[in-house]
Amino acid sequence: MRSILLAGVLGLAITASAAAASDQAVFGPSLSPYDSSDIPSSLRPKRRPLKGRFLHITDIHPDPHYKTGATFESGCHRKNKSKKGKGKALEHVAEQAERIDEDEVDDDDEMEVEKKKKDKNGVDLAGEWGTAVSKCDTPMSLVNITFDWLKKEWKDEVDFIVWTGDNARHDIDRSLPRSTSEIYKLNRMIVSKMLDTFGTDIPIVPSIGNNDIWPHNVMAAGPSKLTEEFLHIWGKFIPPDFAHVFERGAYYSSEVIPDRLAVISLNTLFWYDSNTLVDGCGDHSNDPGALEMDWLDVQLSNFRDRGMQVWLTGHVPPHMGYYYDNCYLRYGDLALRYQDTIVGHLFGHMNIDHFFFIDVDELESTPVARPKSKARSKKNFSPLTANLSSLPSLETRFSSDGRVITFGGGDTLKEELKKDFQDMPSGKNLKLKDYVAINVAASVIPTYLPGVRVFSYNISGLGDERNEDYFYQPHHNGSLLEDDEEELGDEAEYEEDDDVEITKKKDRRPGHRHGKKPKDDCNKVENEDKPHCVFKRKPRYYSKQSPSRSNRALSPLGYTQFYLPRLSKQSETPNWEIEYTTYKKDMLLPNPGNGNGNGNESQIQTDQSVQPLPIPLHLLPEFDDSLFDDNSETVKGDAEIQKKKSKFEKALKRITPWKMSDLTIPNYIKLSRKLVGDKDMWDKFQELM
């Protein structure tokens, strides 16, 4: 522990080697983390060492009907056959086709068609490993190589798995409609892939997606056949204590590191405004969305009392464009009020890699239409997105097949994000405690290119002798906003860093961002969910010391986005590669001194027993064993090594565009400033989206 402290004091970044880390016994996730709650932690058996990493995977969308060489029009299900063959294909009934389709390319006519088509238009037919930027779903070949790779590289390298839904194909093919039983079957198939890949001793936390139900998007309050079925399908993942809650609402919590870290799996469909069977989150109502919020409030409060940290996870991101207004407000309220307990927010659904903020000002400006109407119009956007003429693709984002249309929507999203980032107050005017960041991950389905994400988090103090010093202990009772109180103390002010080069933008929307405008009357029922009203009734828990605000035990340190480029190269199996990471270059290497002269060899030894590297070294691009050879001194002059070294350095530079020291809120805000302050950065951000 002494050495850890030294490292902390010296401000060294990650310097560990995985091998050294595993020498130290650490409490890892249990076989079944939930059934040991009665056993005092000191008596629990020692388990696999924590690796300080977890996986976020989302939107797999397997499609067993996918056929290489099929046309896009058929949803990649059928080739253009000769006339007689075609009728037959259309008679294909869904139930019959519920199996992996082994039809091979067997007649010359088809080959002819495929060839011609390709000659004319390039990649116009379904590719062997999936088809990027098409509306087709994920072929089994892609599902297989994804899980094969996860098994090979990550099985023993992650502590738990966040899995945010949509494990069935879309309803894009009218001649091959989905059925309930097919959806369950596909979900079971992915569950067995998960178990085959990771075994049963890594906690896996699935959540339900809008395409995991039939018809898509619409889900009524449970208990129902649906919730019972998923309780069954996810039997291994749902703690028995939560079975009843799950039957009612398909949400639950999972203690992925007992007594330390929990993942809450939310059912976002009760909040999703495309779900016409529910009616939002009205306070004191019995809407399933409101009951889920009540439950979440209690969960957060309990975890907070136990000094634990929590990841909130689910399918549809908490964005005003997708949630019922009052659900969005209540989510934002909980996210802000329990910010000392929530380490982060992980969602899927969009198939676009991005992050955004929920902040107090935005919540204040969310119009709440009451009485709530089921026929919500999309005009209930904040001023940021209210201009419908600049959102041409908004309606099509919610297409009838349950798919998020992202091709046009992506542009809209980019504009919205840019505006949002630009409009943030600067310097001391920005209050950190008013912000939370929401992460939306890229999908496995190749809407663009297939993606999965590996996060790392700080595991200091989680070793054999748990050192409480490393943990944030919620000590404040929380604060209630007094009537005249605009701001509280210095706790959460944001200080600009030297490395943030932006033109200072003063409040560009006077009256909006800075609350000079009189606040809405809290006595009116329609305003009761507005932050300034809630903060008067309920405590807001914040602290600069909490893991979402400063780097300490359980803080998210960064993530690595993996992807499958070159999907369309038919000849070879595509390889999962690093698209980018959030880290600084030195954080990826065992030796911070390597390359930039900052390091000190004798200090570097210190942190090794604690934090493994965010990515196993051999996964880095252009990695070569000889680069980390202990005897490198003797071969330093070797021109070949030098060449490799410079290639490696270049590759590292390419995958570290954001250079974030961790994923705490101050660094997210810093990143958003850099993005809008530098055109190259913004272009890069868009490209990665």
Ligand SMILES: *[C@@H]1O[C@H](CO)[C@@H](O)[C@H](O)[C@H]1NC(C)=O
């Ligand atoms: C497939 O055949 C249909 C009808 O014969 C035709 O309309 C369509 O353009 C063809 N599509 C491709 C991709 O060749």
Ligand SMILES: *[C@@H]1O[C@H](CO)[C@@H](O)[C@H](O)[C@H]1NC(C)=O
């Ligand atoms: C995918 O893997 C499963 C199980 O290993 C296998 O049965 C199936 O044939 C594979 N499918 C493809 C298209 O590779």
Ligand SMILES: *[C@@H]1O[C@H](CO)[C@@H](O)[C@H](O)[C@H]1NC(C)=O
């Ligand atoms: C709305 O957006 C359109 C297109 O971007 C623009 O021409 C128009 O001026 C905007 N209207 C308002 C009120 O901002």
Ligand SMILES: *[C@@H]1O[C@H](CO)[C@@H](O)[C@H](O)[C@H]1NC(C)=O
């Ligand atoms: C704050 O918490 C402490 C300890 O939990 C308690 O003794 C004290 O009464 C609380 N103060 C308020 C104002 O609630």
Ligand SMILES: *[C@@H]1O[C@H](CO)[C@@H](O)[C@H](O)[C@H]1NC(C)=O
């Ligand atoms: C983890 O948090 C501790 C403080 O608890 C800090 O000293 C250390 O540098 C952090 N580790 C990493 C890898 O950032």
Ligand SMILES: *[C@@H]1O[C@H](CO)[C@@H](O)[C@H](O)[C@H]1NC(C)=O
């Ligand atoms: C490296 O650190 C050690 C111990 O802290 C110190 O004695 C030494 O002078 C440092 N070397 C350099 C080059 O800074």
